[in-house]
Amino acid sequence: xxxxxxxxxxxxxxxxxxxxxxxxxxxxxxxxxxxxxxxxxxxxxxxxxxxxxxxxxxxxxxxxxxxxxxxxxxxxxxxxxxxxxxxxxxxxxxxxxxxxxxxxxxxxxxxxxxxxxxxxxxxxxxxxxxxxxxxxxxxxxxxxxxxxxxxxxxxxxxxxxxxxxxxxxxxxxxxxxxxxxxxxxxxxxxxxxxxxxxxxxxxxxxxxxxxxxxxxxxxxxxxxxxxxxxxxxxxxxxxxxxxxxxxxxxxxxxxxxxxxxxxxxxxxxxxxxxxxxxxxxxxxxxxxxxxxxxxxxxxxxxxxxxxxxxxxxxxxxxxxxxxxxxxxxxxxxxxxxxxxxxxxxxxxxxxxxxxxxxxxxxxxxxxxxxxxxxxxxxxxxxxxxxxxxxxxxxxxxxxxxxxxxxxxxxxxxxxxxxxxxxxxxxxxxxxxxxxxxxxxxxxxxxxxxxx
Amino acid sequence: xxxxxxxxxxxxxxxxxxxxxxxxxxxxxxxxxxxxxxxxxxxxxxxxxxxxxxxxxxxxxxxxxxxxxxxxxxxxxxxxxxxxxxxxxxxxxxxxxxxxxxxxxxxxxxxxxxxxxxxxxxxxxxxxxxxxxxxxxxxxxxxxxxxxxxxxxxxxxxxxxxxx
Numbered sequence: 359x360x361x362x363x364x365x366x367x368x369x370x371x372x373x374x375x376x377x378x379x380x381x382x383x384x385x386x387x388x389x390x391x392x393x394x395x396x397x398x399x400x401x402x403x404x405x406x407x408x409x410x411x412x413x414x415x416x417x418x419x420x421x422x423x424x425x426x427x428x429x430x431x432x433x434x435x436x437x438x439x440x441x442x443x444x445x446x447x448x449x450x451x452x453x454x455x456x457x458x459x460x461x462x463x464x465x466x467x468x469x470x471x472x473x474x475x476x477x478x479x480x481x482x483x484x485x486x487x488x489x490x491x492x493x494x495x496x497x498x499x500x501x502x503x504x505x506x507x508x509x510x511x512x513x514x515x516x517x518x519x520x521x522x523x524x525x526x527x528x529x530x531x532x533x534x535x536x537x538x539x540x541x542x543x544x545x546x547x548x549x550x551x552x553x554x555x556x557x558x559x560x561x562x563x564x565x566x567x568x569x570x571x572x573x574x575x576x577x578x579x580x581x582x583x584x585x586x587x588x589x590x591x592x593x594x595x596x597x598x599x600x601x602x603x604x605x606x607x608x609x610x611x612x613x614x615x616x617x618x619x620x621x622x623x624x625x626x627x628x629x630x631x632x633x634x635x636x637x638x639x640x641x642x643x644x645x646x647x648x649x650x651x652x653x654x655x656x657x658x659x660x661x662x663x664x665x666x667x668x669x670x671x672x673x674x675x676x677x678x679x680x681x682x683x684x685x686x687x688x689x690x691x692x693x694x695x696x697x698x699x700x701x702x703x704x705x706x707x708x709x710x711x712x713x714x715x716x717x718x719x720x721x722x723x724x725x726x727x728x729x730x731x732x733x734x735x736x737x738x739x740x741x742x743x744x745x746x747x748x749x750x751x752x753x754x755x756x757x758x759x760x761x762x763x764x765x766x767x768x769x770x771x772x773x774x775x776x777x778x779x780x781x782x783x784x785x786x787x788x789x790x791x792x793x794x795x796x797x798x799x800x801x802x803x804x805x806x807x808x809x
Numbered sequence: 810x811x812x813x814x815x816x817x818x819x820x821x822x823x824x825x826x827x828x829x830x831x832x833x834x835x836x837x838x839x840x841x842x843x844x845x846x847x848x849x850x851x852x853x854x855x856x857x858x859x860x861x862x863x864x865x866x867x868x869x870x871x872x873x874x875x876x877x878x879x880x881x882x883x884x885x886x887x888x889x890x891x892x893x894x895x896x897x898x899x900x901x902x903x904x905x906x907x908x909x910x911x912x913x914x915x916x917x918x919x920x921x922x923x924x925x926x927x928x929x930x931x932x933x934x935x936x937x938x939x940x941x942x943x944x945x946x947x948x949x950x951x952x953x954x955x956x957x958x959x960x961x962x963x964x965x966x967x968x969x970x971x972x973x
Contacts, residue, residue, distance in 0.1 A: 545895065549910065552894035556927075563842075571843045572949075573873070573889075581841075711870065711888075713896040715909040715970070730893070731911050731925045795912035795970040796925075 405673050415675060419606055422678050424670040426610055434685045435499035436605070440598065441689045442492040446530075449485040450587065457537070459583035461576050464539035465707045472704065483697035489531045490809060491693060493722050496527045500750075504774050507762025514754035516604035519597055521751045526594040528722060533586040535720050536579060542808055544708035545717040547582075548574060553719075553726060556739035573710065703808045715794035716806055725781050728788035731796050746777070855942040858883060864917060866899040866906075872946045874933055875899060875906075879918035879960040885933040885944040886919040891952055892926040900969035904962070906930060907970050914968075918960035920953050929953040 384390055396407040409420040425431055456475050457467045471478035500520060503509060509517035536547040551574070554565040570577025672678075705714070719727045729738040749756075757770055764771050793799030793806050801807075812820075853872045861867055861878045868875055868888075873896075875886040886906075890897045895910035905922065906915040913924030920929040929952030934945040 545910075548895065549893045552892075555894075566843050567838070567841055569843075570841070577843065710873065711868075711896060713898075713909050717895050717910045727893070727911075735892075735925075735927050794909060795907075796910065797912065797970075 402673070405675050409675060415679075417602065418674040418678065420674060421671040422674050423610060424672050427672065427677055427681060429681075433498075433502060434681075435495055435502055437682055437685055438689050439492060439495050439499060440602075441686045442488045442495065442693070443594065443598065445488045445690065445693060446485060446492065447591070449481050449488065450591075452481050453485060454587060459537070459579050461539060461579055461708075464537065464579060468538045468540070468704055479701060480697055483700065483702045484693050486702040486809075487696040487700070488693045489534060490721075491696075492527055493531050496524050500524060501774075501778060504753075505764055505771065507764070507767065509754045510757070510760065510762060511754075513604070513608045516601060516608060517754050518751050519601045519604060521747065523594065523597050523601060524750075525747060526590055526597060530586065530590045530594060531722065532720060533582045533590060536574070536582045537586065538704055539579065539708045540703075541705040541708055541712070541714050542703055544574060544710070545714055546720050547578075549717055549727060550719045550723050553723070553730075553739045553743075556735045558736065558740070561740075700809075705808075716792055716796060718788065718792070718806070721785065721789050721809060724788035725784035728784045728792070851947065852943055852945050854938075855885070855944055857940060858937070858942055861942075864904060866917065868899075869944075872933070872944055874944065874946065875919075875930075876935075876942065876944075877917055877919065879916075882918065882960070883935060883942060884919055885935040885942075887931040887933060887949060889931065890926060891928050891931055892924070897930065898969070902966040903968045904965035905968070907968055909970060912970060916958065916961045920958050920960060921955050922958070922961065928955065929957070 385394075394412075396404065396411045398408065399405065406420045409415045409418065453471070456471055456478065458464065468482075471482055473479075503517065503520065532547070532550060535550075536543050551565055551568055554568065555561045557564055566572060568578075568581070569575075570581050718724055726738065726743060729742065732738070733742075757767075759767050759770065761767050789807055790801040790805065791798055793804060799806065853869065855867075855869060855876050858878075861876060861883070863878045863880055866875045866877045866886075872885070873888045875888060877884050877886060877899075888896045890908040890910065890913055892908065892911055892913050895908055897906045897908045897913075897915065899905075900907045904917060906917075906919065908914070908924065908926070911925050913926035914922040915926070915930050916922055918929075919932065931952045932950045934948035934950065936943050936945070
């Protein structure tokens with residue numbers, strides 16, 4: 359039976375004799391076909407039908423440009439983020455079964471999770487490492503998109519959505535930080551929330567609104583829990599759905615046909631069709647030697663022509679999907695390995711009357727904490743972070759240079775690289791080189807780090 | 810501008826939507842705003858002033874505050890550092906408040922001496938009521954600005970936060 363016959367058989371199973379074997383009988387049953395309306399077919403039409411009719415495959419387009427398959431195209435950073443978010447969802451649901459957001463029991467629940475719940479410690483470790491990695495990868499993703507110039511027309515709004523996702527990711531990670539209710543979480547959140555105090559006029563109101571009182575307590579824990587398990591995951595899911603939808607609508611990431619660090623191999627496109635004269639009712643030979651057939655004569659005004667060159671598109675299933683499965687498995691393996699190798703810390707019960715030395719904000723805010731020890735609080739705590747987020751969101755509308763190649767936008771690349779470098783240096787210094795009293799302590803003398 | 814039926818309806822929807830959004834936002838704000846008087850926000854009797862000797866700082870857990878006697882001047886200082894909210898312990902050896910988080914130092918009166926803190930330690934309202942010091946932990950007054958050092962004296966001894 360050739361491929362075409364096999365496709366027809368699978369598409370119209372009723373007209374063909376019943377297959378052999380139990381598995382095939384199940385797949386031919388009415389119950390099965392009512393759920394999976396199109397069988398697995400190794401034909402272009404079959405793959406298209408599968409993509410259209412499958413809820414999960416329908417997230418993807420049926421075909422994608424061939425360049426999407428190359429790993430260096432995007433380093434799969436966006437997809438890795440989606441996988442990490444899925445891992446956080448699953449592990450978070452597991453943890454919710456064993457956690458009560460109460461200052462009286464939260465810490466005990468964490469201890470119970472370590473010692474009395476099957477895989478509790480491992481799941482918590484994986485959850486924590488996935489959260490850390492998600493913050494790191496979202497920054498890398500942002501940097502890659504910037505350096506590839508993929509925030510420019512028509513992708514401006516998707517860049518804004520991406521900045522929203524960055525903020526939501528930071529909020530998710532920060533709100534989860536308090537939940538263990540140990541000394542590390544209590545004081546890290548104390549330091550982090552006090553940054554809001556420096557907002558002129560409304561800083562105190564904002565901070566009290568976030569904490570549910572003047573100090574961190576039961577109200578704070580409950581608010582952070584609600585934000586962490588409902589508000590922010592829903593917000594992030596909606597933003598992510600819009601983001602992915604825009605990626606499809608905007609034709610995936612930007613094409614870089616020429617040289618440079620992010621250059622792609624130029625896609626070999628077929629030459630544009632050569633206009634030929636009608637060779638009569640029976641057909642004829644054009645200037646390019648092609649035989650054409652005249653199918654009909656229509657009014658010139660009635661024809662809507664779209665000049666669109668044929669691209670080297672490939673089927674998402676299996677080409678892209680297989681790559682995504684591999685990257686998903688690799689990401690899962692990395693967080694699992696980290697979870698097995700490094701346990702999430704749990705210090706003593708939160709004690710509002712004993713500040714540990716040193717007290718550091720979560721690592722992604724330590725750069726701000728470091729900056730606060732050098733610069734005026736209004737500048738370091740308010741103007742710089744707010745300005746950075748607003749500047750990033752407005753970047754596509756402020757940058758009027760249409761070029762996407764790095765070599766044609768040296769000023770923008772230099773500015774962004776400087777911003778990244780400064781943020782990295784501040785974070786590294788604050789994380790690894792600061793000890794009691796925020797004094798400079800080289801990590802080889804003593805390491806004051808707990809992630 | 811001519812207002813026809815279609816425009817009137819559109820304006821109505823826009824106005825209704827705006828009012829709904831504002832009222833929802835205001836309701837959420839009112840619901841989430843912490844109520845005054847909850848938590849550590851009441852009045853606490855601290856004791857006879859004579860019980861607190863000059864140059865001493867006494868901690869009161871229920872108010873999370875330090876009562877200090879700075880050369881006969883009494884202050885109820887919030888334990889929170891005005892920099893980033895860490896608890897500021899009193900260092901007996903130096904006779905100063907030293908923040909362990911970022912190294913801010915305050916004198917016995919809670920006035921700024923050094924470090925990244927934007928001002929001195931915040932103070933609660935303190936009154937003498939029938940011979941007893943009573944603090945109102947619901948009224949917090951921002952600490953004195955940099956430069957005000959009425960109670961600054963040389964450190965009595967070594968600091969508690971040692972330089973590594």
